[in-house]
Amino acid sequence: MCDVKQGTRVRMQLITRKFFCLESNCPQRIFCERIGRVVAAYARQTIRLNDTLRLRRLRKQRKNLTLQQQRKFLQAKTTFKLPNARLVAQWLLKPLEQLNLEQQTFIKYVCDECPECRTLQNLAKSFQELIKQRQPANVLDEWLAQALGSQIMEMKNFAVGIQQDYSAVSAALKYEWSNGQVEGQINKLKLIKRQMYGRANLDLLKARMLYAV
Numbered sequence: 001m002c003d004v005k006q007g008t009r010v011r012m013q014l015i016t017r018k019f020f021c022l023e024s025n026c027p028q029r030i031f032c033e034r035i036g037r038v039v040a041a042y043a044r045q046t047i048r049l050n051d052t053l054r055l056r057r058l059r060k061q062r063k064n065l066t067l068q069q070q071r072k073f074l075q076a077k078t079t080f081k082l083p084n085a086r087l088v089a090q091w092l093l094k095p096l097e098q099l100n101l102e103q104q105t106f107i108k109y110v111c112d113e114c115p116e117c118r119t120l121q122n123l124a125k126s127f128q129e130l131i132k133q134r135q136p137a138n139v140l141d142e143w144l145a146q147a148l149g150s151q152i153m154e155m156k157n158f159a160v161g162i163q164q165d166y167s168a169v170s171a172a173l174k175y176e177w178s179n180g181q182v183e184g185q186i187n188k189l190k191l192i193k194r195q196m197y198g199r200a201n202l203d204l205l206k207a208r209m210l211y212a213v
Helices: 047-061 067-075 085-093 101-113 115-132 137-149 153-164 166-174 180-195 202-212
Strands: 018-020 030-032
Touching (some): 085 101, 085 115, 115 137, 137 153, 137 166
Antiparallel strands (some): 018 030
């Protein structure tokens, strides 16, 4: 393995032994032989490959570090757990002061490695401010132009949907009136109807609806 050039794809096959536990109350009846310094438990990559990839990323991002500092970084342990996509989306929309240091560092790294994420973050936050502050329609037009000009297909589709219902969105920004009360009453009526579906007539439904109101 030491003579293989860097970047060459290698398929390595390891042959290990299996051991069976004779204790009847043992939760794990079969044990696989562990090969130290080669493969970690339940790993999909070798330890050497992981260290090489980490070292390459470190040299790419931290060129001014000495070799001793690089080794110290590779040996460092962290308790930060890689978040899922939904949690990353929540962090992107939150203000930086509401995130801890590890979360801020992670978001900064994601935005530096993926410029589309930074563009998405800026567009999403500006749209939040647009809705919360009820900014005028010309600000909405500028935001739509930025969203349509971006390279993010999901943001483009969202902007196209707003354009198709532009009058309703602009009215929501201009007026304080909302159909939320009407939708709430309809939802309550549907809930009561489904609870007693096929069990009573219209008179009981009317009585229950009036009592709930």
